[in-house]
Amino acid sequence: MKDALIDAADGRRTFVLVLETGDEVMHVLNAFARARHLQGSHFTAIGAFSDAVVAYFDWPTKQYRKIRIGEQVEVLSMIGDIAMSTNGPTVHGHVVLAKADGSAHGGHLVSAYVRPTLEVILTESPRHLRRKMDPESGLPLIDPSTAQDAERS
Amino acid sequence: MKDALIDAADGRRTFVLVLETGDEVMHVLNAFARARHLQGSHFTAIGAFSDAVVAYFDWPTKQYRKIRIGEQVEVLSMIGDIAMSTNGPTVHGHVVLAKADGSAHGGHLVSAYVRPTLEVILTESPRHLRRKMDPESGLPLIDPSTAQDAERS
């Protein structure tokens, strides 16, 4: 993965991240978030994967069901955010993938291997975000009431 | 719905909105747009819905055909904008939704109920946008030639 800071003003920073063949997306984004101390970011991306696992949140059981997409796919869209949870910065992304026939599939991104590129535009905001456990779903959800300035977090 | 202002500089404001179980998306976004006097915004979002109605614009009849997606779905992508029309701020959003089998579906968003969360990043620009009726399609389309500074609108 290579990255560059393409815009920085008033406490906001925008990066381009270009992932390369073999990079695992969640691993790379989590490592980048820790290295750059990201605590309130949002991103979009396009590119292609050689293999991906997405998930569907099954409401009755409150469990993620994994779906393997074990083939070369175009990444039509990856949208997500980074917020603080008790374990540090947490990346949350959803993807839309196209198979060779052009049909679209996707879900909550569990893991994916890039081939040959993933172009990510990521903006870190001056105010930070925290996740808080939601008792009903069992998921850590963003709680805007805990947003705070970068200086204080 | 909870929200926080996460960036504000040079007349631009970026908010995070976190919708909760049972929130109807178009109602919440329209109410937020009126409350914050939004007149030129764009947004992206991810999350999940328990029930949604999307639409396809049928060109021969110039009518939207509604498609009900009455099941728990992942919101892989919601992209949209807010511009002024004669009735006040108008929210326009398109969604990509994934069913339990990972297949993707979507359309112009008519209405949708969140479950358990929808994470929206929305940026209001310093210059505002207006929609103008397009006689051929019968739709109110954004007319950039009417963009104006926030101070004057």
Place this chain on the structure above:
Amino acid sequence: MKDALIDAADGRRTFVLVLETGDEVMHVLNAFARARHLQGSHFTAIGAFSDAVVAYFDWPTKQYRKIRIGEQVEVLSMIGDIAMSTNGPTVHGHVVLAKADGSAHGGHLVSAYVRPTLEVILTESPRHLRRKMDPESGLPLIDPSTAQDAERS
């Protein structure tokens, strides 16, 4: 196509572009990129097409396979970027399209005709991006290590 500058501060510029019936998307975006000297932009868009050609990158042959979607579709998502290559600014976009039954399809955007509108939000960053030929895939990929300030590019 009509456009307006809706935000400009600290070397960053955000435009809204509204394409109209009959506009070919890649032609319009490439012409806009050249006219405004764009060298490091990212964009999102929604709208509708009357006819589109997308592509899937077939890894074994390293060739794009074209897929024609010759019908009116909703553009659920168009995400992309603009970077410099040896021939000038290069637009790279991926689209998610919905057919009349709500099913989603897509790929790398080759060409598409708008009907009746495509609403694009495009941000040009103060630092610019270059593409460099990747020998393995044969594709020009963004190389962040060549990012440079607008003043020097």
